[in-house]
Amino acid sequence: MTRYIIRRLLQTIPLLLIISVILFVLANKMGDPLASFGGRRRIRSDDRERLTRKLGLDKPILVQYAIWLVGNDWMRVDIDGDGIPDEYGTRKGVLRGDFGKSFMEKRPVLEIIRERVSNTLILMLTCEVVILIFSLLIGIYSALRQYSTLDYVFTAFSFIGYSMPIFWLALILMYIFAVNFKQWGLPYFPTIGMYDLAVGRTVGQIAWHMVLPVATISIMSVAGYSRYVRSQMLEVISQDYIRTAYAKGLPERMVIMGHALKNAALPLVTIVGMDLPLLLSGAVVTESIFAWPGMGRLFWSAAQDTDIPVLMGILVIISALVVIFQIITDITYTFLDPRIRYN
């Protein structure tokens, strides 16, 4: 088992290198980072040339990638942008844990990400818990009471939920639970931010501000997940071993929880394992609409500004997490399914 894990981890190294090259090239060809440097004013062309040299954007793309990867403290860099290399650089490169500095904020990328990641985790982990609880409850119920009225209701709502654009759902929820509720004199939910600035960052404030974004994301995902749980469960409860369990005289609750769920949950592990790393990247649209200061919004603004170091930082971290979570998923399988063994 240990050997298997080590082998899998070693395999991720070339994979991540290839992914990072592709991402780096794409991020650099996406737009001109200098275009928005002057704000509303246009930058003078000699300023632009100087900035290009200062940021090292004048070098060939593969050299830029090498600097991003291993740093530039082994070469002389142009500090003042006059075209003549002055002194040794200070960047250490991603391999030594330095993701560079943001073009816009002039601060280390990791520092910026660190500020945002906890906000996103609070939001998205809550979502994942809500999603799992509701999709399991709805999915299991629908499977056990197939073609009941409630099953049809859930089916209808999940198709509606699944086919709704997320920005539209977010706006509708805002309109009903913030705008209309306020007009009707009911307690209404806040629509932007994580907490009321007048009150401060308290648990209650964050929970209260989280309701609408969590509802938006959860409704979308529950719609998909619950269908999946339903079909898995339907397949499992028609198996012979479920009949055996009933023949033993076990109560339905024990048959479902003890015998069926464990089999039905196996494929679910794969989906959750693939979704979890994406949670860290945040929900770009939802976070933007609800002005939630998380990774999704950071990604969105970095993409707008062509802030390549920040973009690369977020993308590479997500890629690494996806790869690692796949290994974790595979290992989890061995605990859930005794038929699977790696060596």
Next chain:
Amino acid sequence: MAPLLEVQDLTTRFYTLDGIVHAVNGISYTVEEGDTLGIVGESGCGKSVSVLSVMGLIPEPPGKIAAGQVLYKGQDLLQLDQKQMERIRGKEIAMVFQDPMTSLNPVLTIGHQIGESLIVHLGMGQKEARRQSVELLDMVGIPQAADRYSDYPHQFSGGMRQRAMIAMALACSPNIFIADEPTTALDVTIQAQIIDLVKTLRDQLGMAVIWITHDLGIIAGLAEKVLVMYAGFFIERGSVDDIYGDPRHPYTLALLKSVPRVDRTSKERLAVISGLPPDLLGLPPGCPFAPRCTYMVEQCRKENPCLEPIGFGHEIACWVDVTTGRER
């Protein structure tokens, strides 16, 4: 004294999109304590459905028990609710299924699956259930039972899995043991072992056995009473000697002729029953076997005969006396 199990006029139907499937059509039988009853018939003749109905394991919908009574110790099982039925299943009446490869839960250990019924029915604790489960595995002939306790089904061979299934069924010493073709999926040597095992355990524990099979050879050495089933009807009932020595229904006769025997010369061709069993979606008005029957008379097309006694404990449902070939 009332018999242990008395099934009266049991009728089970399946309501499918294509129409109503008449799987079991008013069958009646009794099982006394310590009895061994064999139910024989072709695939799809309603054997399994008839016992699943007794166990309350017919999936509803599409299935439905349309009529009849299943009296266990005088109590009608069909009138019980789920909770009461759970106390009967596995404790009073236990069942072993056809395919041991799919009948065990792949993600739970063998020991856990045996121990469950002990915990649920007998209120045992984890430790006690474990000790008892190992004993049961030992009883059904699993070597090194204590070590195999924590194995998963995929680590067992087919024969061992069926042994484990039997251990599971016997866990709470049921009064009735139903075996639904338990040897069909196994190879012949293992079949013999499993049959011997059930015989030994039956004599040891004094339980009644209902053994379902399409293999007439198995029943001969095992059962005392035999029921022959066709298209959801019982068409002949009698002791083993009656059925094998003096079969009176054309179908039973034809079935016995189609069994290969070692004491016949190999040059003789095996008899076959021409035609196919009837579609249970729409049964003809007369005898269901009439279209394939070599003894058919006019009456057979008009009316379906009921089981009628022709000797002590020997009943057939046929208009014709096969010994003379004329109408009775």
